[in-house]
Amino acid sequence: MFVNPELKAQTMARILIVDGGPRRNMNTAALCDAFAEGARAFSPEIEVAHVRLYDLPPFKGCMSCLACKLRGRETGLCVIRDGLAETLAAVRDADGLAIASPIYFSEWTAMTRAFLERLVFPWLHYTDFSVAAARKMPLAWIYTMNAPESMMPDIRKHLSILENATARGLGDSCPDFVESYSTVQVKDYSRYAMDGLQPDAHVAWHAAHWEDDLAKARAAGRRMAEKALS
Template sequence: MKRILIVDGGPRRAMNTSALCDAFDEGARSASPEIGTARVRLYDLPPWKGCMSCLACKLRGRETGECALRDGLSDALRAANEADGIAVASPVYFGEWTAMTRAFLERLVFPWLHYTDFSVAAPKKKALAWIYSMNATAEHFAQFRRNIAMLEGALARGTGDADPAIVAAFTTAQTKDYSRYAMDGLDPAAHLAWREAHWEEDLAKARAAGRATAEKALAGV
């Protein structure tokens, strides 16, 4: 059995990012009965913190590649380290990941980083996928990718997956009822029309990415 962990770094249930995670999950499971998936919702975990810079993961001779801090994130980190594939999902907040996604990645990746030779290695190689949703259009996506390039690159090096699947949903509907909120500058009609035209396509891309990631996990990265 190969295990794929889907880490949902968005706060909202049943909205854009979580729906893309559902589709990714469905696609991954469709690849083979030998694929098992699990979901972690970072905002629903018991209290946890970002990296505390305790340097326990850098103690000479005790570099396990896993965060030593014990809190509400520990089980998720263990699952991520043991997984054969990992998908990290986040809405874009102020041109970056959500704070919780960022904090999760700090805790996951800092123990993978060796300050001796600056190599990055997860305890186990794995297939990697990214799932993003945002108000912005495809033209703004490149800027977002530049903002997150350091950690995105570290994940690719650490997992050994140099060509991760990337699902990006643009011009998302931030609410189903724009009339309730003062958000007119966003051009709600355009967002709703975009969703009508593109949302099924976005879900299909997430399903395809899930399947591709699972197939990669089965083949071994």
């Protein structure tokens, strides 16, 4: 996962970006790239790995096998050996975690949700309801959506339980958020029956705000690099 052999000897901190967007060259992927750029620019001692969940071999969400709750065998790591296993193990080796997703029906994409279930459920102790990952690290969320900023409080209601559990598990009481609103969903709106979305407004918003969104992602990457190295 963290595979740059030249950097390996000197790398002091590793940041893992888990990208739960299906589209390779669109909004979410671009913000992930900007986040990585900011982190790398902070220091040569930072290594960044960018995992695209939709490119992994097949995987599922939590199967409720409860192997992670067996007495004396609570390792905090999901035991299922499928396409997600390596990524879950990489979180354990990381010094910082960024999770990115487009908003689908006011939540994460299905793959992001599956990843979060498999990541966080093994951290949850049904003895005292504490949530604890084996390793503490800074956390950042990267979201893109059609909605304007004013709708974010409603969307957040759907996200907050797992967002909070993830932050508790990683011991980051103040995770970073990069949120990009009113995104341009297709390159040429004239080809699609999407008039209700008011494409002109999206294109105008994009022209005015997209560079700022990229800058926010770079800044969040820098902040995570700084925290990961401290």
